[in-house]
Amino acid sequence: MADGTAGRIEAGGPARDAAFLAEARAFLAEALTPDLRLAGRRTLGVHSEIGACRLWHRRLYERGWIAPAWPKAFGGTGWSPRQRFLFDRECALNDAPVLFAGALRSLGPLLIEAGTDEQRVRYLPKILSGEELWCQGFSEPGAGSDLAALSTRAVREGEAYVVTGSKIWTTGAHLAQRMFAIVRTADGEKRQQGLTFLLIDMNSPGLTVQPIVGLDGEHEFNQVFFDGVRVPVRDRVGAENDGWTIAKRLMQLARSNNTPAALVRRVLPRTAQAAAEAGPALEPALRTRLAGLEIELTAFEQLELAALADPATSSMLKLVGSELHQRVAELALAIAGPMAIAPLAALGLAGEAVDDGARVLAKHLAVRAATVYSGTSETQRDVIARSLIGARPALGRD
Numbered sequence: 001m002a003d004g005t006a007g008r009i010e011a012g013g014p015a016r017d018a019a020f021l022a023e024a025r026a027f028l029a030e031a032l033t034p035d036l037r038l039a040g041r042r043t044l045g046v047h048s049e050i051g052a053c054r055l056w057h058r059r060l061y062e063r064g065w066i067a068p069a070w071p072k073a074f075g076g077t078g079w080s081p082r083q084r085f086l087f088d089r090e091c092a093l094n095d096a097p098v099l100f101a102g103a104l105r106s107l108g109p110l111l112i113e114a115g116t117d118e119q120r121v122r123y124l125p126k127i128l129s130g131e132e133l134w135c136q137g138f139s140e141p142g143a144g145s146d147l148a149a150l151s152t153r154a155v156r157e158g159e160a161y162v163v164t165g166s167k168i169w170t171t172g173a174h175l176a177q178r179m180f181a182i183v184r185t186a187d188g189e190k191r192q193q194g195l196t197f198l199l200i201d202m203n204s205p206g207l208t209v210q211p212i213v214g215l216d217g218e219h220e221f222n223q224v225f226f227d228g229v230r231v232p233v234r235d236r237v238g239a240e241n242d243g244w245t246i247a248k249r250l251m252q253l254a255r256s257n258n259t260p261a262a263l264v265r266r267v268l269p270r271t272a273q274a275a276a277e278a279g280p281a282l283e284p285a286l287r288t289r290l291a292g293l294e295i296e297l298t299a300f301e302q303l304e305l306a307a308l309a310d311p312a313t314s315s316m317l318k319l320v321g322s323e324l325h326q327r328v329a330e331l332a333l334a335i336a337g338p339m340a341i342a343p344l345a346a347l348g349l350a351g352e353a354v355d356d357g358a359r360v361l362a363k364h365l366a367v368r369a370a371t372v373y374s375g376t377s378e379t380q381r382d383v384i385a386r387s388l389i390g391a392r393p394a395l396g397r398d
Contacts, residue, residue, distance in 0.1 A: 017086065024087050028094045031059045040095035040266070042359070044366045045220045046373070048097035050175055056097040057130040066128055067104055074112050074120070075128045085305050088262040095266070100172055103127045103134035106254035107180050114238055114246060123178075123199070137167040137181030137200065137224060138247070144169070145376045147182075148191035148244070152226060154183040154198065156240075159233050161185070161198060163226040171373070173209045173222035177202055180250070182243045195243035197250075199235040206230075214369075216362040252314050254374055260321020261301045264328055267363070268297055271332040274356070278335060289331050296324055315387075319380040322370035329360075329367040336360040 032040075039052030047053055060066040068084040070076025079087070108127045111119050126132040143150035152165025163183055173179065179200045186194030200207070206229040212221040238246040275282055275290050300320055307313040333340050339357025371377040 017082065020083055021086060021090065024090050025094075027063060027065075028090060028096065031063070032056075032094055032096055036097055037095040040097045041270070043098045043266070044216050044218055044359070044362050045214075045369075046098070046171060047100040050100065052097040053100045054130060057099055060099075061129055066130075067108060069105070070108060071112060074108075074124060082305065085261075089265060089301070092262040092265040093269075098263075098266075100133055100175065102136055102172075102254070103132075103180075106136075106250045107134055109253045110237065110246070110250045114249065116234070118234060119199070119237070132177045133172065133175055134178045134180060135170050135173045135176035135202075137170060137179045139169045140166060141168050141223075144372075145379050147247070148195075150182065150184060150195070152181075152183045154185050154196060154231070156185070156233070157230075160230045161196070161233065161236070163198070163200070163229040163231055165226050167224045167226075168221075169212070169373075170209075170222045170224050171220055173202070173224050174211060174219070179224070180237075182247050185243075186241050188241070192244040194241050195247070196240050197237040197243040197246040198231050199237065200229065200231050204229045204231070215365040218362070218366065220366075251375065260317055260325065261297065261304045264297055264300070264321060264325045267325065267328045267332065268293060271328055271335065274332065274335045274360075282335065286331065286334055289334075293324070293328055293331060297328075300324060315375070315380040315383040318374060319377055319384070323377060325370050326367050329364040332360045333364045340364075 036052055036056055039048045042049070048056075057066060065077055065087070067074075067076045068079050068087060072078035077083075104127060108124060111123060115123075123132070127134070137152075138147060138150075140150045140152060152163065152167065154161040154163045156162075161183070165183070167173075167179075167181065170179070179202055180197070181200055182195050182197050184194055185196040188194040202209070206227040208225040208227070210223045210225065211219050212223060213219050214221055272290060272294070275287060303320070304317055307317060336357045340361045341357070375383070
């Protein structure tokens with residue numbers, strides 16, 4: 001199935017695509033060690049084990065391929081949207097680790113567009129090299145999909161903002177050196193008014209990270225508390241009280257660079273392998289579901305390939321891709337059957353079948369978040385509907 005899809009995509013492109021793929025495959029064959037491939041296969045959440053992430057990041061950086069979506073003048077590859085799609089798919093097919101890449105996908109491009117010269121010089125090189133990892137401080141206990149309801153407050157005192165409040169579901173806050181966040185600096189007629197976009201040092205006095213263990217048993221999320229944290233005014237992106245505009249643009253960049261088809265492509269072949277290993281005992285209805293998902297993924301890859309150059313389609317790609325990802329994980333759970341009742345804590349205790357079942361269950365639970373992060377499916381449908389009727393898209397409700 002994967003080879004057939006690859007053939008169709010390559011056949012439709014110019015001769016340079018074949019040369020590009022040959023170069024990419026040669027690099028992946030050399031750079032992806034068995035340990036890195038294993039880390040890629042074992043990925044449950046939005047990034048692989050952090051040691052593998054850092055090693056794979058460094059190898060891509062040294063090759064000059066760490067930021068495919070960035071302009072070449074800022075350290076990007078200069079690749080076309082089609083080349084980025086092809087490379088992401090090859091990484092998925094070869095079990096490359098999933099990078100801790102929020103800054104690469106969204107903040108870096110945002111700073112290139114809307115940051116100051118000082119911010120670009122100060123932050124972009126360390127994002128590229130992987131020296132600094134960034135987390136995103138958007139959601140709060142009372143403001144998730146309704147992001148405009150956030151209440152974390154920043155008060156300006158001279159050349160600094162003093163931040164008080166908390167953020168929740170902050171992926172990788174325990175690993176990151178810095179955070180990009182939106183905070184409230186004023187109250188306006190609409191809740192979207194009075195928000196400001198800040199870059200925050202995670203080592204700042206008064207900042208505390210509290211872990212949250214997810215349903216899959218992994219520590220990926222955190223709650224972050226701000227108790228009088230001082231943030232220099234020079235670390236504001238855009239104008240004060242115009243953070244809503246900046247945040248919307250960042251989310252567009254994140255969705256357009258998220259390659260959801262490649263994420264699904266990592267899961268479906270292993271689901272197909274499990275179905276094959278089950279043999280005649282597998283219910284025919286599950287084989288029918290598998291065939292349907294293979295068709296859906298192939299169609300989605302073609303849709304994504306055609307739409308990558310159009311930023312207006314980012315919500316549609318995120319919506320379709322994340323829900324397809326969940327359906328593949330659900331099918332894998334059904335194929336695993338009773339073996340999927342084991343928690344991750346059972347790994348290595350009762351044999352390979354139980355290990356596989358535990359990972360399938362954990363993956364299913366982890367992917368439940370896919371239709372929540374970067375905007376819920378309901379929010380994406382709202383954005384799509386607004387664009388279709390000519391209304392201004394929004395991240396949350398008015």
